[in-house]
Amino acid sequence: MANIKVAVRVRPISARELNLTGSEVVIRAEPNEISLTNLKVSSSKAGDSRERTRRYAFDYCFDSSNPEAKNYATQATIYETLGQSILDVMFSGYNYCLVAYGQSASGKTYTMMGTKEDPGLIPRLCEGIFSKIGQENGYDRIYRVTVR
Numbered sequence: 001m002a003n004i005k006v007a008v009r010v011r012p013i014s015a016r017e018l019n020l021t022g023s024e025v026v027i028r029a030e031p032n033e034i035s036l037t038n039l040k041v042s043s044s045k046a047g048d049s050r051e052r053t054r055r056y057a058f059d060y061c062f063d064s065s066n067p068e069a070k071n072y073a074t075q076a077t078i079y080e081t082l083g084q085s086i087l088d089v090m091f092s093g094y095n096y097c098l099v100a101y102g103q104s105a106s107g108k109t110y111t112m113m114g115t116k117e118d119p120g121l122i123p124r125l126c127e128g129i130f131s132k133i134g135q136e137n138g139y140d141r142i143y144r145v146t147v148r
């Protein structure tokens with residue numbers, strides 16, 4: 001199993017971005033692939049050396065661009081897909097590092113922390129840690145949880 005996994009999440013277009021002229025790139029997220037279509041490049045590509053559609057593969061791709069869509073990835077979806085395996089690794093005694101990377105306003109804080117009403121990965125993981133400890137039977141293990 002690879003030691004590093006990369007997940008991409010597509011957030012909704014903001015009102016500000018909608019008003020921007022020139023934001024003519026269409027994003028599609030499949031479970032393991034993101035494709036970006038530059039609408040400025042014609043489908044025939046006549047006289048244009050640029051690719052109209054570029055595809056990028058990742059371990060996980062979450063489409064949170066449209067809450068009405070069937071495949072909309074909620075905060076719970078992200079936790080169920082990533083969080084559970086993180087807990088399994090942690091409870092097997094390994095260290096785990098979770099990093100959010102992306103440009104400003106791309107949704108790092110929303111995904112990691114979320115809101116009070118709809119928490120993100122970190123609060124859900126904290127709950128998961130304590131609920132897993134609570135499920136452990138017997139007194140042969142002592143857990144020490146620290147926040148640094």
Ligand SMILES: Nc1ncnc2c1ncn2[C@@H]1O[C@H](COP(=O)(O)OP(=O)(O)OP(=O)(O)O)[C@@H](O)[C@H]1O
Pocket residue numbers: 010011012064102103104105106107108109110111
């Ligand atoms: N999946 C999402 N669904 C709905 N809204 C989102 C989502 N992701 C981000 N947003 C909204 O987009 C805005 C920017 O997100 P956020 O603050 O998480 O970005 P950031 O990457 O942490 O930015 P910065 O690096 O500048 O701190 C916020 O208003 C947030 O609520």
